Amino acid sequence: MAALGARRLLQPGRRWFSETVPGTPSPPISPLYPPVVASVTAKSKAAKLRRLQRFKQRVHAAATVEEKLRLYGKLQRPKYMVYPQTFALNADRWYRSFTKTVFLPGMPPRAAAAKPPVAAAGTTPEAGRAPGPGAEALGAAGAPEAVKTPGAAAGAVPYLGMGELRSLACDALLQESFYQNKKRPFLYRDQDHTPGPFLTQLVSTLAAFLSGRNPLLAASSLDLNPEVNYYWHHGEEVVVHGHRKGRVDPVRFQIDDNPHLQIRVPKQLPEVVPLESDLGDVPVIDHKPSKLPLFKKQYENKVFIGSKVADPCCYGHTQFHLLPDKLKRERFIRERLEDQIEVVYRSNGIASLFAWTAAQAMYQGFWSEADVTRPFVSQAVVTDGKYFAFFCYQLNTLALTAETIKNNPRKNICWGTDSKPLYDVVEDGNVKGFNDEVLLQLVRFLLNRPKEL
Amino acid sequence: YPLFQRGGPQLRIFRPNFFMLAVRPGVPQPEDTVQFRVSMEMTKLDVRNYLERIYNVPVAAVRTRIQYGANNKRNHRNQRVKKPDYKVAYVQLGQGQTFQFPNLFPEKEQDTETRSFDDFRDKYMEKEKQKQEGDPRRGGVPDWFGL
Numbered sequence: 080m081a082a083l084g085a086r087r088l089l090q091p092g093r094r095w096f097s098e099t100v101p102g103t104p105s106p107p108i109s110p111l112y113p114p115v116v117a118s119v120t121a122k123s124k125a126a127k128l129r130r131l132q133r134f135k136q137r138v139h140a141a142a143t144v145e146e147k148l149r150l151y152g153k154l155q156r157p158k159y160m161v162y163p164q165t166f167a168l169n170a171d172r173w174y175r176s177f178t179k180t181v182f183l184p185g186m187p188p189r190a191a192a193a194k195p196p197v198a199a200a201g202t203t204p205e206a207g208r209a210p211g212p213g214a215e216a217l218g219a220a221g222a223p224e225a226v227k228t229p230g231a232a233a234g235a236v237p238y239l240g241m242g243e244l245r246s247l248a249c250d251a252l253l254q255e256s257f258y259q260n261k262k263r264p265f266l267y268r269d270q271d272h273t274p275g276p277f278l279t280q281l282v283s284t285l286a287a288f289l290s291g292r293n294p295l296l297a298a299s300s301l302d303l304n305p306e307v308n309y310y311w312h313h314g315e316e317v318v319v320h321g322h323r324k325g326r327v328d329p330v331r332f333q334i335d336d337n338p339h340l341q342i343r344v345p346k347q348l349p350e351v352v353p354l355e356s357d358l359g360d361v362p363v364i365d366h367k368p369s370k371l372p373l374f375k376k377q378y379e380n381k382v383f384i385g386s387k388v389a390d391p392c393c394y395g396h397t398q399f400h401l402l403p404d405k406l407k408r409e410r411f412i413r414e415r416l417e418d419q420i421e422v423v424y425r426s427n428g429i430a431s432l433f434a435w436t437a438a439q440a441m442y443q444g445f446w447s448e449a450d451v452t453r454p455f456v457s458q459a460v461v462t463d464g465k466y467f468a469f470f471c472y473q474l475n476t477l478a479l480t481a482e483t484i485k486n487n488p489r490k491n492i493c494w495g496t497d498s499k500p501l502y503d504v505v506e507d508g509n510v511k512g513f514n515d516e517v518l519l520q521l522v523r524f525l526l527n528r529p530k531e532l
Numbered sequence: 533y534p535l536f537q538r539g540g541p542q543l544r545i546f547r548p549n550f551f552m553l554a555v556r557p558g559v560p561q562p563e564d565t566v567q568f569r570v571s572m573e574m575t576k577l578d579v580r581n582y583l584e585r586i587y588n589v590p591v592a593a594v595r596t597r598i599q600y601g602a603n604n605k606r607n608h609r610n611q612r613v614k615k616p617d618y619k620v621a622y623v624q625l626g627q628g629q630t631f632q633f634p635n636l637f638p639e640k641e642q643d644t645e646t647r648s649f650d651d652f653r654d655k656y657m658e659k660e661k662q663k664q665e666g667d668p669r670r671g672g673v674p675d676w677f678g679l
Contacts, residue, residue, distance in 0.1 A: 168564075168592055168624055370562050372595060415626065416592055 135448050144388045144444055151446055152310050152380030158331030159373045163430035164403060164423070168416075171425035172362050173371050177313055177332060178433040179479055180472075180491040181359035182425065186520070187351045187471055187494045189527075239292070239522070241515060247288060248501070248518055249510045251280040256505050267404045274464025275339065275401055279303065282340050282399055285525060295528040299344045300392040305385035307336045307398075309434035312447065313479040316367065329480055330368065333380065334434035338459075340399035341385050342525075343392040348456040349529050351473050352492065361490055384438040393442050395435050395457040397524055400427055402463040421468075421497055427461045428470030429493050435459075436474035436491075450478045450487070458524050466498035467517050469524065496520075550574050552582060552621075556633040561622070563630040564592075568621045572598065579621045590626035 117125035119133070134150075141147040161177065175182055255277040264272035283301065290296040312329035352358065369375070384395065402423065411420050436455040445451045455474040460467055476489035503512025533543060553569045561567060570579060576594040583589040601615030625631060642650070666675050 364562075366560060366562050370565070414592075415590070419592075 138446065139449065144442060147444065147446065148382050148388075148441060151441070152382060155377055155380060156328070156331060157375040157377045158310070158333050158380075159368050159375055161332050161334045161373065161430055163334065163336050163427045163434075164400070164406060165426060166406060166423075167371050167373075168419060169422060170371065171422050171429055173364060173368065174426050174429050176362045176364045177368070178429065178491060179313075179361050179476065179484070180429055180433060180493050181361060182429065183358060183492065183494050184496070185494060186469065186496060189351070241519075244285070244288075244518055244522060245513060245515065247284050248281055249513065251277055251284060252502065252505060252510055253508060255280065257508055269404050270401055270464065274462070277464065278339055278399055278401060278462065285522065286342065289522065289525050293526050293528050295344050295346060295396070296342070296525060298392075299342050299396060300386070300390070302341045302343070302385055304337055304339065305341045306383055307334070307338060307341075307385055307431065307435050307438060308381035308383040309334050309438045309441075310380040310382055311437065311477075311479055312481075313484075315481045334430055335381070336431045336434055338398040338431060339401040342396040342398070343385060343390070344394055344396045345391050346529050347394040347453075348396065348458075348527060350454040351456055351471065351494075354454050354475050355489060356492070357488065357490065358492055359490075382438050382441050384435060384442060388442055393439065394455075395439050396527070398431060398435060398457070398459040400431060400459060400461045402427070402461065407463065408466070424461045424468040424498050425495055428459050428468065428495050429472070432457055432459050432470060432472035432493065433474070433491065436472055437477055440474060440477055445477055447478050447480045447483050450476055450483070450489075458527065460521065460524065461498075465502065466500050467521070468496055468498040469520050470495040548578075548582065550578065550582065552579070554633070563632070564625045564628075566623045566625065566631045568623060570596070570619050570621045572617065572619050574619065574621070576621070579623065583623065590629065591623055592626035593624040595622045596620065
């Protein structure tokens with residue numbers, strides 16, 4: 080009898096010895112024990128991962144950008160010094176692999192609406208201002224520019240006269256090289272003697288002339304000989320000598336650059352192509368960077384755009400680089416290394432612009448673990464006084480460390496032209512063979528601005 | 533070398549007593565880089581002129597370093613024996629040329645006779661070894677051990 084009763088009680092789904100009714104959820108209890116995680120101080124891989132995680136959390140949770148930069152570059156270790164102006168052979172290929180940059184020859188196609196039309200004989204102003212493909216505006220501007228400002232054709236925006244711009248450029252050139260009485264330049268100081276002052280004069284006068292047309296230039300900040308620094312990790316290597324021998328370390332790089340001139344603006348330049356576009360391939364080089372040759376040193380890990388974080392002009396517009404005497408064209412021609420001339424321009428453009436755009440992104444709080452959400456665009460002109468090469472860089476990703484690069488399809492993009500001469504010779508107070516396209520491209524660079532303005 | 537002063541004669545060496553030895557790099561080098569062991573008195577200019585004038589090799593860049601030979605080994609009289617120092621030159625070739633150090637000891641093709649002889653020899657050695665070992669069921673214990 081008792082057994083029958085017991086069987087009735089022991090029906091499936093019923094626990095006769097406890098009071099809880101099955102099926103209802105138990106009320107949430109706070110965990111009795113702390114979470115089981117790896118130790119912080121142990122000599123194990125899990126502990127190392129936990130320490131890395133704590134460091135990343137500290138950087139993510141930093142209150143100000145200065146604090147973030149301080150924590151990011153706190154640990155000093157030997158790192159490769161990357162020089163933008165280098166005589167190393169095929170340096171631009173190596174630099175592209177360090178910075179995950181795709182290089183595209185020529186200038187990016189830009190909407191014509193951003194540029195005011197330049198006077199050209201016979202073409203209507205509307206054609207220049209229609210928001211069509213950039214080729215239209217380029218075609219309109221590339222037409223023979225011997226004409227000065229035509230009269231008031233239709234269109235509210237006053238035209239730029241090629242004659243005025245040309246006279247500005249020729250004045251600066253003649254003043255520096257012909258009118259001014261200068262002694263012979265000291266040995267290996269040719270660039271500081273004439274091309275340096277000419278470039279400063281040209282850019283300042285052009286910027287002042289065009290600031291009426293481009294309100295961004297009016298609010299910009301023009302710096303002479305500023306410093307641009309950036310520090311980053313890319314790839315991994317095994318430590319060879321020393322007390323840390325055998326450990327796997329990230330490969331550290333630092334760029335310390337001193338452009339001749341820098342224009343910084345308070346508003347960012349618009350993106351050229353969407354963030355996730357894939358326009359080419361990044362070269363992959365298996366060898367160690369020291370084969371370039373690149374040398375290691377340990378010093379301060381600096382990230383700097385040209386001014387401190389509190390500066391309102393925290394976005395970059397254009398930089399101007401002057402090539403030193405060591406990298407003159409004549410020297411390359413004498414050593415029968417003609418193909419390396421363009422490599423010098425390209426490596427300077429890629430390295431300097433990567434450092435500048437990446438430092439700008441870090442000033443906004445992005446870093447390799449917190450990748451950029453909008454592309455950063457900057458421009459640069461690399462020159463040796465006579466030959467000008469133009470570069471435009473779009474930074475799409477900062478995540479170049481060994482772990483973050485694995486699932487990162489984004490690549491940085493650099494557009495660049497070959498070097499073209501601005502003039503042929505300066506003789507007897509005349510500039511012979513002035514090239515208008517180079518000046519036009521320079522003016523276009525200076526007039527570049529976001530669409531709202 | 534005699535010191536050069538402005539206006540003086542250009543130093544010319546017609547039959548140099550230098551020798552350059554192309555070596556296999558210890559660490560992988562880029563494709564356009566060739567590694568040489570050169571005489572300690574040679575300079576970068578010497579290396580460049582040597583290769584360009586005598587062997588017509590286009591040279592884009594030369595970098596040199598001196599390798600110190602260690603002095604740690606001791607002979608039977610406990611005197612230190614020094615390995616000689618030598619200079620290493622890394623030459624980057626011009627005009628897009630590349631160089632790969634050849635494999636000087638390739639594996640020789642074995643014909644059927646040598647192959648079958650090698651197989652026979654391996655099998656014989658295996659049988660001999662098996663005879664030496666005892667019963668595998670005893671787990672390595674020698675056969676004189678037991679009750």
